[in-house]
Amino acid sequence: MSSGDAHDTVHQDGVGRPDELDRLWTPHRMAYIRGENKPSDATAGTCPFCRVPALADDEGLVVHRGELAYAVLNLYPYSPGHLMVCPYRHIGDYTETTDEEAAEIADLTRAAMRTIRGASGAAGFNIGMNQGHIAGAGIAAHLHQHVVPRWPGDQNFMPIIGRTKTLPELLTDTRALLAQAWVE
Structure with a gap:
């Protein structure tokens, strides 16, 4: 084998x-x-969410850029179109956001849902932030909100028994589709 x-x-x-x-x-x-690629501490220079905005959109898988936050595809998605909304500022806790950052994160999350629903017909979403390592944050040093599209029957035996997730297209193709379809 x-x-x-x-x-x-x-x-x-x-x-x-x-x-x-x-x-x-x-x-x-x-x-x-x-x-x-996970930062071992809260150092902004080692953080992937701080590095991504400096890359070209297609290289960094950035779907949309706002003034204070941006939407980026998850490199390890739970489902096709799984993206994250991240503030540009390197902060780790939701309570550290300014009113303007919190509002833009909420606005980009709503726009992401409309965009994904329009581009792929998602029937539902899981939305959330894991705050701190103990709560399951993979990168706790930089705040990020997950937007995970869901469809009927999308969680079949593969992840439950096979502990495997299947994705029908390349991340670069998904990024291009969602970036083109982004709804404000």
Whole structure:
């Protein structure tokens, strides 16, 4: 069994016995599992959410730029179109936002929902911020609000049993679609 193959026909269980289960290899997920590109502290210079705005939109997967915040696709999405709304300012807690930042984060979140719904027919959304590592924030040093589109039946056996998520298109294609369709 080669680790480079996307699909192998002969499989072995964890102790080397052959079994009849298919494997869907996702080696790109190791960067997320290992915590690569995660800031180890609150230093703005090491933060991916601080670096992204300096990149071209297609390179940084930026969908839309506002005055105080921006919308960017999640590199490790739960579903197609999963994006995050981030303030440009390097802050880690929602209570640190100015009234203007909080308002723009809310406005961009609503615009993201309208855009995703219009571009892909999403039937619902999970919206949220994980505040601090203990609450599940992957990058706690920089505030970000998740906008996760949902469709009927989108959480089938793959993530529940197979602990795998499937995405139907490349992130760059999703970014281009949502950037073009962005609704103010």
